[in-house]
Amino acid sequence: MSAVTLKNIVKRFGTFTAVHRTTLEIPEGAFVTLLGPSGCGKTTNLRMIAGLLDPTEGEILIGGKRVNDVPIHKRNLGLVFQNYALFPHKTVAENVAFGLKYRNVTKSEIAAKVRDALDLVQLPHVGDRYPKELSGGQQQRIALARAIVIEPDVLLLDEPLSALDANLREDMRVELKRIQERIGVTTVFVTHDQSEALALSDLIVVMSEGRVEQVGKPEEVYNTPASEFVANFLGASNISEGRCIEHGATIVVEDAVFGRVTVPAAKAPNLTGTGKAKLVVRAEKLLLSKAPAPAGVISVPATVETVDYQGQAVRYFVRAGEVQLQAINMIDDHPFAAGEAVHLHLRPQDCAALPG
Amino acid sequence: MSVEAREARQPWILLSPALGAVALLLLVPLMFIVVYSFWLRSAMGADTVGFYLDNWQKTLTDRFYRDILLNTLKIAAITTVICALMGYPAAYFIARSRSNKMVLLLLLMLPFWISYIIRTMSWINILGTSGALNSLLMSLGIISEPIQMLYNEATVILGLVHFLLPFMVLNVYVSLEGIDTNLEDAANSLGATRWQAFTQVTLPLSLPGLAAGGLLCFVLGAGTYITPVILGGPRDAMFANLVFEAIITQLNWPLGSALSLLLLIVLGLLVAIYNRYLGMAQLAKGLG
Numbered sequence: 001m002s003a004v005t006l007k008n009i010v011k012r013f014g015t016f017t018a019v020h021r022t023t024l025e026i027p028e029g030a031f032v033t034l035l036g037p038s039g040c041g042k043t044t045n046l047r048m049i050a051g052l053l054d055p056t057e058g059e060i061l062i063g064g065k066r067v068n069d070v071p072i073h074k075r076n077l078g079l080v081f082q083n084y085a086l087f088p089h090k091t092v093a094e095n096v097a098f099g100l101k102y103r104n105v106t107k108s109e110i111a112a113k114v115r116d117a118l119d120l121v122q123l124p125h126v127g128d129r130y131p132k133e134l135s136g137g138q139q140q141r142i143a144l145a146r147a148i149v150i151e152p153d154v155l156l157l158d159e160p161l162s163a164l165d166a167n168l169r170e171d172m173r174v175e176l177k178r179i180q181e182r183i184g185v186t187t188v189f190v191t192h193d194q195s196e197a198l199a200l201s202d203l204i205v206v207m208s209e210g211r212v213e214q215v216g217k218p219e220e221v222y223n224t225p226a227s228e229f230v231a232n233f234l235g236a237s238n239i240s241e242g243r244c245i246e247h248g249a250t251i252v253v254e255d256a257v258f259g260r261v262t263v264p265a266a267k268a269p270n271l272t273g274t275g276k277a278k279l280v281v282r283a284e285k286l287l288l289s290k291a292p293a294p295a296g297v298i299s300v301p302a303t304v305e306t307v308d309y310q311g312q313a314v315r316y317f318v319r320a321g322e323v324q325l326q327a328i329n330m331i332d333d334h335p336f337a338a339g340e341a342v343h344l345h346l347r348p349q350d351c352a353a354l355p356g
Numbered sequence: 357m358s359v360e361a362r363e364a365r366q367p368w369i370l371l372s373p374a375l376g377a378v379a380l381l382l383l384v385p386l387m388f389i390v391v392y393s394f395w396l397r398s399a400m401g402a403d404t405v406g407f408y409l410d411n412w413q414k415t416l417t418d419r420f421y422r423d424i425l426l427n428t429l430k431i432a433a434i435t436t437v438i439c440a441l442m443g444y445p446a447a448y449f450i451a452r453s454r455s456n457k458m459v460l461l462l463l464l465m466l467p468f469w470i471s472y473i474i475r476t477m478s479w480i481n482i483l484g485t486s487g488a489l490n491s492l493l494m495s496l497g498i499i500s501e502p503i504q505m506l507y508n509e510a511t512v513i514l515g516l517v518h519f520l521l522p523f524m525v526l527n528v529y530v531s532l533e534g535i536d537t538n539l540e541d542a543a544n545s546l547g548a549t550r551w552q553a554f555t556q557v558t559l560p561l562s563l564p565g566l567a568a569g570g571l572l573c574f575v576l577g578a579g580t581y582i583t584p585v586i587l588g589g590p591r592d593a594m595f596a597n598l599v600f601e602a603i604i605t606q607l608n609w610p611l612g613s614a615l616s617l618l619l620l621i622v623l624g625l626l627v628a629i630y631n632r633y634l635g636m637a638q639l640a641k642g643l644g
Contacts, residue, residue: 052541072544073552079545085538089560098556099546150546 002061003028003154003186004049009058011044018044020210021058026154026188026203031180033189033197036207037233042190043158045207049188050156051075063153073102078147078185082159084139086131092118092142093127099150117149118142120179137168144176148183155180155187161196173199194234198222206230224267224352225280231354236283236315238325241356244277253353255279257320258298261348268353276356285350286327288316288342300344304336320344393613403610411614421598421615425622428595431509432577435516436524439573440566442517443524447565448558450525451532461529464522476515476586483511507589515583520576524569531565532558564634571630575623595619 004026011019019041026032034042047053049060051072060067067075086095096114105113118124121141131139140160147155160176161169177200180187191197197204198218206213206221206229214226225231228239246252251263251271261279271277293299300320308315314335316327327344336342396408415421450460467475482488485502493499505511535558543553581596588594593601596619603612 050541050545052544071549072541073547073549075545076547077545079542081538081542083536083538085536085542087539087543087557098543098548102547102552146542146546156545 002026003030003063004188005059005061005064006045006049007059007061009045009048009055009060011041011048011053012056018210019048019055022210022212024205024212024215026186029184029186030202031177031187031189031200032203032205033191033201034205034207035191035194035197035233036213037192039209040207041210042192042205042207044210046156046158046188046190049154050077050079076150076153078150078152078155080140080143080147080155080157080160082162084131084136084143084163086139086143086146088131090130091127092123092129092131092134095131095142096127096146096149098146103150113149117145120148120182121145122175136164137172140164140172141175144179148179148185152185155185157187157189159191160189161191162193169196176200198234206233208233224269225354226270228278228280228354231280231352236326236328238281238283238286239354240279240281240323242277242279243356244271244274244353247271247274251353253277253279253351257300257323257325258346258351261298261346261351263351263353264349267349267351270355271353272355278354278356280352280354281325281346282350283315283326283328285346286325286329287345288318288327288329288336289345290342293343293345296347298346298348300346302342302344304338304340304342307335307338309335318342318344389613389617392609393617395610397608397610408610411611414611415614415618421618424593424598425595425618428578428619429622431513431516431594432574435513435520435577436570436573438513438517439521439524440570443521443569444528444566446521447525447528447532451529452537464525467522472519473582473586475518476583479511479515479518479587480506506587507592509588509592511587512584512592512594515587516577516580519580519583520573523572523576527569527572528562528565531562531568535561567630567634571627574626578623579619 002025004024006022006024009019009022009024010017022041022045024045034045036042044053048055049062051067051070055068062075062077086092087098090098093114096117097110100110100113114127115124118127121144123138123141123145126134126138126142131142134142140163144160157176161172164172173196180200189197189200201218203215204218204221205215208229214221214230216224216226221230222234225234225237231237231239240255240257242253242255244251245254245260251265251268253261253263253268255261258279258281263279268277288302288304302318302320302325304316305319305324306317308317313328313330316329316336318325318327325344392403393411394407394409396404396406396410398404450457450464453460480487483505484490485504485506489505490499490502494502539557539561540550540553543557544550548556578594579596580594581600584592584594584597595615599612599616599619602608602615606612
């Protein structure tokens with residue numbers, strides 16, 4: 001059974017439609033990420049599940065029960081905000097205990113539960129302090145402890161890592177995954193950060209302009225993007241207009257740069273027949289090399305134009321004929337220099353195709 | 357001159373015109389008042405220069421003055437409580453409204469464009485014997501003769517509330533604006549009803565603003581002079597009216613000085629207590 005179901009949800013603010021008709025199933029115990037750029041409707045969806053916004057149309061079900069008319073304080077959800085939203089006039093322990101006061105929990109049980117929750121987020125000794133005495137990362141752990149101590153049916157996380165420094169964010173990401181797996185709570189996570197989404201999720205819902213573009217496991221949305229938007233939003237891709245010239249036992253797309261490419265059927269699920277098509281080549285699947293290509297690998301001559309050196313990896317902008325392409329390669333030693341002539345190697349099985 | 361010394365001097369240079377004005381127009385006259393309060397007014401009407409404690413003795417021991425001082429503080433306290441009860445919901449509404457916040461704040465400022473005296477006198481047209489309310493009640497047949505509603509303690513308080521309410525609303529509004537709205541959402545998500553979220557989170561966090569508004573209302577209310585003159589009866593004199601009476605009517609500057617200093621000290625103590633527990637920063641926020 002789904003923990004949360006959105007059924008034909010529409011949300012309008014005046015004349016602006018923030019969420020177009022959306023239907024979504026969030027499986028029990030799963031970590032589901034709503035991913036997309038700002039203004040794509042991901043936070044609106046989260047706030048509707050939370051009960052902070054009412055849907056204009058459609059139904060929201062939590063645990064199989066319709067909750068459209070259930071006020072937020074009766075939904076039993078854990079909510080974590082980007083800016084932590086800890087109560088500044090209460091101590092850490094009082095913050096964590098806040099939700100327990102509204103449940104039938106005795107004083108001694110409250111103390112024990114608060115202690116357990118603080119242990120879980122690895123901050124057992126800060127109960128007597130005030131939120132402002134803690135660092136941002138610590139405050140966010142407390143906010144998480146406050147949300148999970150009430151044993152919510154669903155944990156809702158609204159960009160909880162965005163306010164943290166880069167290093168801290170990665171630590172918190174690992175921490176968040178550990179805690180979520182430990183307590184097994186169904187989690188809806190909202191972010192615009194693709195690496196967070198890929199690292200944490202069981203299921204990613206990619207959204208754009210109020211619509212769901214694709215729902216899938218991280219490796220599915222990454223390797224087999226269902227639309228040009230998804231291909232561009234998750235990682236860097238080279239997308240070119242081409243033609244599908246064979247759509248049967250094998251799928252062949254003819255492309256201006258790479259010629260005839262045999263695309264695996266699994267990577268072109270939305271391509272229905274021959275005709276206009278788009279070839280999607282991930283930047284990290286395009287390998288720069290001085291050596292000729294081995295058998296079965298497409299090779300195209302190109303010139304390096306820009307080198308964006310990043311340490312263990314390097315991002316090249318290369319020119320093959322009229323077309324500029326992007327390639328991200330791992331390197332051991334020195335990157336190729338700008339102006340150098342190279343071969344672009346591409347395995348056909350790494351390509352995906354979209355309807356044109 | 358070192359950079360540090362130059363930087364340390366800069367604020368003083370910028371502050372000096374204001375400080376000069378305050379010193380010349382406030383502190384120096386205040387010193388005169390202090391000196392006056394120890395002079396003595398003789399029977400002939402001329403002031404005797406010297407150091408006499410007679411005025412202070414009279415001011416501090418005369419039951420008449422004490423009663424009026426206590427009554428003044430009582431009226432200020434009632435006014436403050438009414439302003440808090442009426443002003444808080446209004447401030448909350450403005451702080452939580454999204455689209456027309458600026459219009460509402462402008463409406464709040466609107467009364468300041470009309471003289472305080474005119475605003476106070478407008479009540480005569482509403483509550484007077486030939487005022488709007490009496491006319492309405494008579495035309496409805498509820499009363500046959502006009503009722504005298506004016507010139508009592510209640511109308512003095514009414515006038516003060518009318519005058520001071522915007523100060524309360526502004527102060528509470530500023531403190532509510534500073535509270536993250538996610539805090540109420542967080543409290544709701546944890547199981548608190550809207551009312552519980554308000555009493556547990558928003559109200560405690562807005563108390564500094566409420567206290568600042570309260571202090572302003574109380575001090576301005578206790579020092580008021582115009583309102584009891586226009587809306588009060590002969591027995592509703594407040595302390596500032598005594599000062600006026602002594603200085604302007606009786607030309608007894610030494611006694612008037614002692615009386616005005618007493619009021620200053622009482623209200624100053626209140627501000628000092630407030631500052632001790634809440635700090636002046638909150639008051640500055642509310643005024644800005």
